[in-house]
Amino acid sequence: MKRLGMVAAGLLVAYGIVRLIDGLDGSHGPGLAWTIGHLLFLAGMLLFAVVLVLARGELVRRRGVGAAAVVVGLLGVAAFVRVILVDLMVGFRAEDRAGMSRISDEYERWPGNLGIYEPLSTVGPALFLIGLLALAVLLVLDRRLPVWSPILLAAGFVVITVNLDLMPLGGLLLGAAFALAVRPAPTVDAVRTPDPGNRRDR
Template sequence: MTTPRTAFVAAPVLMGAYGVIRMLDGLDGSRGPGFAWSLGHLCFLAALVLFVQGFAAMRTMTGGGRLSTVGLWTGTAGAVALAGQFAIDLVVGFMSADRGAMEEMFTRIQDIPGMLPVFYELVPLLFFVGQLILVAQLAARRVLKPWAPVLVLVSALVPLIGKDFIPLGAALLLVAFAPLRPVRETAAAASKVPVA
């Protein structure tokens, strides 16, 4: 199983890889379907799995209180919604011959009642809310730097400017998460008694 430390590095890296692949896929003026579309979406799905693992580790690092539990489950709910969105995108890519066919299929899917708020608009935002709750708690406990929540917030906002900024958001998360270590290592370090 991936260690928390690996998750805190690999999740932003895979998220950034999705952003880079997405930009490369659009160089010809059209994104998907094809290998780049599928690879990018698989990278992001893998990142979501690792982010959820990281959220669980963050909750442990905070001491597992009520607010951190809310952060964990809020972030996880958002991650599940995002995973659903990216899984839909993957299936649409596999089933479509060209971008025009993809657009038609997306329109049919998104016309299903509840599909947009659950998978595309509202529930996915919980991923960022939960992450911010957990990071803010770790910053308050001085496990993370005081500016780490600011980086996480900016990371969540930069894709709203343009999705080409996703790699920048991923880089900000790498910086914010840099001080985190596996819980076992943290506990071991805290239990050591200095020798006089």
């Protein structure tokens, strides 16, 4: 979980940097930077989906609550992935920013007219944050994460929400939260029980 979380956060940092480069001309997309940036973003979110599942697997207690947090977080990831895929398809088809605005209207109901995409796009980021933060708090209670990790996660999302141009900083904060993850301490029995292979015949 620790390494994947750091890699996922690193991909967000990379996306943020590419996004800044893409906006140097005053607009974002379409073009190579738009595509590369969104592919990095997509890879990062898919890795975060794996992180959610792995985090729940590391829980010692409250695994039922952890499972609920995973479901909530994955709904948020799904919302992000849909938006990213739409942005990629629009970017592939459009020749300029004005064209992107026109074409994006065609994907308001993609995939299928389920009537959930608008509210899901609105609450999706919050669902992802709630799921990830809940798991982080549970891991703090299990002494797998320090108390600073949930704080850094929340700070990272706040920074990104305030201004997408701060995505690199937000990604660094998220990465720091995962970097603080610790290995479970060995149990007393594991420390005291000798290895049979090390016993000597007397």
